[in-house]
Amino acid sequence: MSAPGQDALPPARLPVSAVFTDAVVIARRNLLMILRTPQLLVFSTIQPVMFVLLFRYVFGGAIHVPGTNYANFLLPGVFVQTVVFGGTAAAVALASDLNAGIIDRFRSLPMARSAVLAGRTAADAVRNVFVIALMVIVGYAVGFRFEGGFVDAVGAMAIALLFGYTFSWFFALIGLLVRNPETAQVAGFVPLFPLVFASSIFVPTQSMPSWLRAFAEHQPISKVATAVRGLCLGTATTSEVVVALLWIVGMLIVFAPLATWRYRKG
Amino acid sequence: MTAAAPAVEVEGVAVAFGETKALDGVDLTVAPGTVQGLLGPNGAGKTTLVRVLATLLRHDAGSARVFGCDVVRDATRVRALIGLAGQYAAVDGTLTGRENLEMVGRLYRLRGPEAKRRAAEALERLGLTEAADRVVRGYSGGMRRRLDLGASLVGRPRLLILDEPTTGLDPQTRNDVWSFIRELVEGGTTVLLTTQYLDEADNLAGHIVVIDNGKVIANGTPRELKARMGSDVLELHLADAATLQRTADALRGIGSGEPSIDASDRRITLPVHQGAADLMSAVRRLDELGIVPSDLSLRQPSLDDVFLALTGHGTAVEEPEPAVTGRRPRRGAAT
Numbered sequence: 324m325s326a327p328g329q330d331a332l333p334p335a336r337l338p339v340s341a342v343f344t345d346a347v348v349i350a351r352r353n354l355l356m357i358l359r360t361p362q363l364l365v366f367s368t369i370q371p372v373m374f375v376l377l378f379r380y381v382f383g384g385a386i387h388v389p390g391t392n393y394a395n396f397l398l399p400g401v402f403v404q405t406v407v408f409g410g411t412a413a414a415v416a417l418a419s420d421l422n423a424g425i426i427d428r429f430r431s432l433p434m435a436r437s438a439v440l441a442g443r444t445a446a447d448a449v450r451n452v453f454v455i456a457l458m459v460i461v462g463y464a465v466g467f468r469f470e471g472g473f474v475d476a477v478g479a480m481a482i483a484l485l486f487g488y489t490f491s492w493f494f495a496l497i498g499l500l501v502r503n504p505e506t507a508q509v510a511g512f513v514p515l516f517p518l519v520f521a522s523s524i525f526v527p528t529q530s531m532p533s534w535l536r537a538f539a540e541h542q543p544i545s546k547v548a549t550a551v552r553g554l555c556l557g558t559a560t561t562s563e564v565v566v567a568l569l570w571i572v573g574m575l576i577v578f579a580p581l582a583t584w585r586y587r588k589g
Numbered sequence: 590m591t592a593a594a595p596a597v598e599v600e601g602v603a604v605a606f607g608e609t610k611a612l613d614g615v616d617l618t619v620a621p622g623t624v625q626g627l628l629g630p631n632g633a634g635k636t637t638l639v640r641v642l643a644t645l646l647r648h649d650a651g652s653a654r655v656f657g658c659d660v661v662r663d664a665t666r667v668r669a670l671i672g673l674a675g676q677y678a679a680v681d682g683t684l685t686g687r688e689n690l691e692m693v694g695r696l697y698r699l700r701g702p703e704a705k706r707r708a709a710e711a712l713e714r715l716g717l718t719e720a721a722d723r724v725v726r727g728y729s730g731g732m733r734r735r736l737d738l739g740a741s742l743v744g745r746p747r748l749l750i751l752d753e754p755t756t757g758l759d760p761q762t763r764n765d766v767w768s769f770i771r772e773l774v775e776g777g778t779t780v781l782l783t784t785q786y787l788d789e790a791d792n793l794a795g796h797i798v799v800i801d802n803g804k805v806i807a808n809g810t811p812r813e814l815k816a817r818m819g820s821d822v823l824e825l826h827l828a829d830a831a832t833l834q835r836t837a838d839a840l841r842g843i844g845s846g847e848p849s850i851d852a853s854d855r856r857i858t859l860p861v862h863q864g865a866a867d868l869m870s871a872v873r874r875l876d877e878l879g880i881v882p883s884d885l886s887l888r889q890p891s892l893d894d895v896f897l898a899l900t901g902h903g904t905a906v907e908e909p910e911p912a913v914t915g916r917r918p919r920r921g922a923a924t
Contacts, residue, residue, distance in 0.1 A: 332658065333669035341698070348695045356683040359724065424679035428740065431643045433669040434696040589645055 333433070341435040349429075349442025350449070353416070357450055367412065368454055371405040372461050378525055379465045386526055391556060394466035398458070399479065399552035400524030403544060405458055406451045406487025407519065410494040411511035413447050417498030418507040430589060437583050444491040451487045455480060471557025479554035482567055486547045489574040496582040518544045523552075543570040594657035596621045596748050596779035597642065601651035603803075604637050611637040613803035614651065619781060619796070621656075621747075624774055626794030627783040628892070630900070634803040635783040636676070639752045642781070643673045655748055669697070672746030674738045676753045682726040686717050686736050689725060690743050697744035704743070711739035715769070731762035738766065742773075749773060751782045755789060767792060787892035797892070801900045814895045822894050823859040823871060826884040830855050836882075839874045843867050849897045858894050861887070 357364060378386075378397050388396040417440075420426045429439050459467075459480075469476040498507045521535055522528075522545040528536050539545055550567035553559025597619035604612040612634045619625040629635050640646035641653055644664045652659065658666040680689050687708055694704030712721045715735040725733065734754070741749060751770070755763040770793055774780055784790050790797050791811050799807040799814075807814055823844065827833060830852065837848040837857050844861035851858070861867035864887050875882065 332656070333666050335663060335666050337665055337698075345696060348692055352681065352684065352688075352692055355688070356681070359683045423682075424675050424677040425681060427643075427645055427675065428673065428679040428693070429696070430645055431668060431671065431673045432693065432696045432744075433665055433698060 337433065337435055342438055342441065345434045345438030346441035346445060349439055350445040351442075353443055353446035354449060356416070357446065363412070364450070367409060368457055370408065371401055371454070371458060374404065375401055375458070375461055375465060382525075388527055390558075391470075392466065394462070395468065395470065395556060396527075396552065397525065398462040398465075398467040399483075399555040400522075400548045401462075402455055402458055402479070402483040403486060403548045403551055404519055404524050405454055406483055407490050407515060407544065409451055409454060410447065410487060410490035411508060411515075412450075412494075413443055413491045414494040414498035414501070414507040414511045415504050417443065417495055418502055418504045421499070421502050422504065426586075426589075436587055440492070440495050440579075440582055440586055443495060444488060447491040448484060448488050451484055455483060467555075469555055469557075471554060471559070475554045475557050475559065478559075478564070479551045482547060482554065482564070482571070483551050485571050486567070489571050489578065492575060492578040492582050496578055496585060499582060499585040518542060522548060524548050543574065546570055594654075595619055596623075596656060597625070597781060598654040598657075599638070599642070599651070600653075602638070602641060602648045602653055603650040604634075604641065604646065604648050610803050612641070612648070615800065615803070615805055617798055617805070619779060621779050622774065622777055623796060624770070624780045624782060624794045626790035626797040627781060627800065628785075628787070628790050628797055628896070629783075629800040630785065633800045635800060636752055637803075638800075639673075639675075639750055639781070639783060642667075643671060643750055644668055669744070670747050672741035672744055672749045674741040674749075674751050674754055676756055680725050680733055680736050680740060683724060685722050685724055686712060686728070686732075686739075687721040689736060690739055693740045694743040699743075707743045707745070708739075711742050714742075715739045716765070731758055734758060734762070735766070738769070747779060749778050749780045751780065753783055753785065756785065763789075787896060791892050799896065799899060806899050807895070811892060814892060815890045817895060817898070820890075821861050821864040821887055822890045823861050823864075823868060824884075824886050824888060825857045825859075825871075825882040827855045827857070827880075828883045832880055833857065835878070836875065836880050839878055839880070840871055843870050843874070846898070849894075851897055858897055860890065860894070860898070 375397065379394055383393040383397065386393055417426075426439070494511055497511050501507050501510050521531075521539045522542060523539065524544065528539045528545070531539055547567045547570060550559060550563045553563050595618050597617060599615055599617040602612055602615045603610065615634070615638060617625070617638075627635050627638065637646065641648045642655060642660060644660050644667055647661060654660065655667045655670055658670065660667050681692075684692070690708035690711055691704045694707050695701070699707065712718050715738060717732065717735060717739065720728065720732060725736065728736065738751075738754065754770075755766050758766065767789070770780055770782070782790070782793060795810060797807075797809065797811055797814060798805055825836065827836060833850050833852060833855060837850050840848045840857065840859055844859045844867045846860040848857050848859045850856075859871070868887050872885070
């Protein structure tokens with residue numbers, strides 16, 4: 324392991340492919356971490372399952388939804404809620420890596436600067452695929468059915484996953500800003516609670532007071548939940564899907580560069 | 590790169606965290622193939638300088654180059670040239686030792702088989718082969734530190750930057766790390782080493798820079814620094830801290846320099862040239878004043894004496910750290 328020849332300098336720039344290859348290395352590492360802390364995966368999936376059972380059997384009888392049964396109304400909302408809540412793991416993991424000095428190590432290596440976050444969010448997306456698949460199974464057990472065609476069902480899952488992906492970037496930013504794992508956990512939930520509960524995820528917005536309804540109907544989580552629900556039920560309009568996609572792209576354009584900028588800054 | 594480019598070339602580097610000047614115009618040149626010791630108490634600015642050289646922190650003024658490559662403008666090259674092992678073992682607890690090193694190898698842009706080979710090589714050299722496929726969470730502190738050192742080596746760095754590599758290690762592991770560093774240097778690697786331990790700098794480093802409060806206060810070989818202390822050092826320990834100042838005043842005029850007080854150890858050191866004669870003068874003065882030291886000795890000067898003479902405090906002094914370090918130890922100004 325002697326030092327290399329003293330004559331040649333390493334290349335001044337990384338190959339263009341570095342972002343991709345480095346992100347794969349980081350994503351693999353993050354997926355291994357998820358697999359080796361199964362208790363984390365178990366508890367983060369128990370939570371949405373409990374939400375399904377709670378709303379389907381405890382509150383569901385008292386909630387009347389127009390045009391379909393409550394299970395069909397609830398589950399698409401839970402798909403969205405699950406990927407959004409699941410994103411807080413990115414904030415916690417990044418804050419832990421910062422504290423452990425692992426981010427310093429990455430930043431001192433000749434790797435692509437955006438790869439750590441790209442790998443982190445990609446690993447979260449892979450995890451979300453499994454969690455969503457599990458929620459579909461749970462949904463079928465409590466009476467949920469895809470009412471639209473196969474393409475609509477795939478579209479619904481894709482929109483939920485894409486939305487989860489944008490939230491991973493948002494939470495990556497939170498984790499890099501607060502820098503402490505415990506704080507990151509709490510800081511992630513603070514903006515989420517009003518967004519998730521003052522939304523059309525669990526209940527139709529018609530019963531809310533008008534001021535709250537105005538917020539609940541126009542905020543991104545409701546817009547995305549509406550599109551996912553429409554696709555699950557086979558009733559989605561083009562404009563519902565377009566609005567959801569615009570929110571997803573818009574949030575990604577804001578949060579991905581912000582998180583990357585924060586990472587570079589160190 | 591020209592053959593003449595120093596491994597490290599730092600000119601007038603300054604870094605401020607708000608009001609705190611972590612580095613205040615530091616100059617440093619390290620010749621290739623040597624070990625440079627960077628010595629100073631907690632909060633002196635050692636880690637800040639390391640972070641500047643490792644491209645983790647941007648300096649506010651001055652310039653810093655590694656083998657002629659600017660750490661800001663040519664950061665990618667610098668990162669490929671260096672290996673960094675920090676005070677905190679930055680290894681991933683949920684991965685195995687081997688997975689950690691292979692990951693770092695891949696991020697040094699090595700192909701899969703080469704990353705595997707170098708990881709195995711580093712594990713072997715650091716005596717971690719048996720533990721290689723265990724998850725790092727179960728490693729001891731010393732094993733983690735060795736793995737961290739291994740991670741800094743898989744890229745075969747020309748410049749190895751070690752930030753307090755043996756802090757908190759047991760003596761055996763510390764010796765292992767020392768002999769390992771010596772082997773690397775024999776192989777042509779340049780090493781920049783920060784430490785609070787004078788014996789470590791004395792043992793490993795060919796050149797030493799002492800920094801305190803963000804400034805270089807001494808620069809030279811261990812021998813040169815010690816020569817500043819005269820040929821011998823008279824050392825007194827007192828049972829009662831209250832008599833320190835009075836004793837030091839009494840000793841003024843004896844020997845070849847000013848007496849230095851190390852209050853935390855209740856210790857006074859005095860550089861002397863005529864050992865026996867100066868010792869007898871000191872004893873006579875103390876006897877006149879009725880001062881009885883708990884210990885009195887004449888010995889060879891150590892770097893600790895140099896440090897005490899230069900900074901007015903020993904290396905073990907607990908200093909209030911700059912505000913920025915207290916809350917976020919990883920942020921930069923830790924030492």
